[in-house]
């Protein structure tokens with residue numbers, strides 16, 4: 001029997017109200033149930049928001065260094081179980097074990113980083129116009145916050161929301177993606193064992209359509225931080241605006257690599273493959289377009305197709321796997337549908353273009369690494385997020401056209417340029433509409449100490465991670481203190 005896990009509400013682990021459960025399945029072997037989780041509903045969400053509200057005054061008064069110590073302890077506990085959590089991640093999400101280990105290590109770094117942030121200044125002192133006034137502005141917490149997270153980075157994203165929320169004195173209801181609850185459970189468990197008081201962090205695993213709206217509607221919840229689809233994000237934004245609460249959204253991308261005429265083509269291929277195919281293309285920062293200057297297009301497309309077709313696809317637990325399965329049957333269907341759309345639009349499949357079949361492939365959601373050539377900017381595969389191992393090659397006459405094509409989408413999360421020309425790299429940095437810019441490296445990747453987020457339709461504008469997280473998870477109280 002698979003182990004049955006529980007929700008954490010008000011410091012107590014328990015089942016969903018009514019006892020409903022849902023299996024957590026392995027996308028590489030769909031018959032394998034990794035664990036069983038509660039399928040929480042509205043009532044559980046309401047209870048969790050109440051628990052977070054009850055715990056808030058005490059947590060807000062807890063000295064920041066003490067909050068930091070708990071995060072540090074949680075980091076140590078997560079590090080101790082790195083291999084266990086990485087294996088859980090690969091088994092429930094599908095990415096390779098190497099990628100999973102990297103992600104859990106990133107979770108550890110994020111906890112440590114925000115433990116350090118808890119020792120940083122919490123405000124500024126100003127010179128007052130009045131000689132007797134001590135004038136300062138202090139950062140204070142928002143209150144109970146709801147964090148709604150996706151399945152593609154099920155350790156890193158919950159951690160980069162939970163750790164700053166807690167460090168700055170907020171209490172939390174975490175609603176992880178229902179496809180990947182086991183990794184979020186580990187995060188909640190290490191924080192619980194590290195000594196968080198009851199109700200400071202609540203974990204509610206359940207359907208987004210049930211738990212999400214109940215959290216947004218709860219008068220206890222003072223802010224929502226969400227990562228996921230544009231469809232859900234924009235609905236949440238409208239609901240939050242109506243309630244007058246703060247919100248932060250990280251959503252889609254259509255991230256380009258621009259390969260200029262002077263680029264080292266081997267480097268360009270390496271950057272494109274890593275960005276497009278690692279995590280099976282299921283990153284919001286994944287490369288989905290590669291815009292290539294005409295002079296080098298022939299050489300580049302040949303090398304790219306050869307490299308893509310040589311990638312080893314399989315169960316992420318196997319040491320030689322480069323690319324695992326897609327996360328679910330729905331994800332596989334969406335990606336295969338987009339591949340058909342691309343073919344109908346007249347793009348040419350250079351390699352891949354179909355589901356992988358036979359042997360272990362029949363047990364999971366495996367799609368071949370796919371490269372489309374001859375993609376025009378008006379095609380849907382050049383405009384819409386596919387979230388799979390599919391990359392569209394587009395031709396550009398020169399630098400200016402390449403940047404115009406790169407900017408021609410409603411998204412603006414990350415972008416990369418491959419060039420040896422420092423002047424062109426600097427122009428690219430200036431002219432590209434993206435929140436994250438890479439020069440000679442892949443579009444994916446995010447270090448904990450710097451802001452993360454996008455321009456245009458990719459994000460609501462407030463950044464996550466680094467010091468930027470403080471902007472979202474605190475509000476400012478300006479104090480004029482005069483002698484009695």
Ligand code: ADP
Pocket residue numbers: 148149150151152175176177178206207208209211212213227228229230232233236
């Ligand atoms: P994806 O599954 O493509 O990552 P979603 O936006 O569907 O993107 O899911 C991201 C997170 O949002 C998940 O935790 C999901 O359960 C949650 N979610 C889904 N629907 C809603 C909703 N109506 N309100 C709030 N959260 C939701």
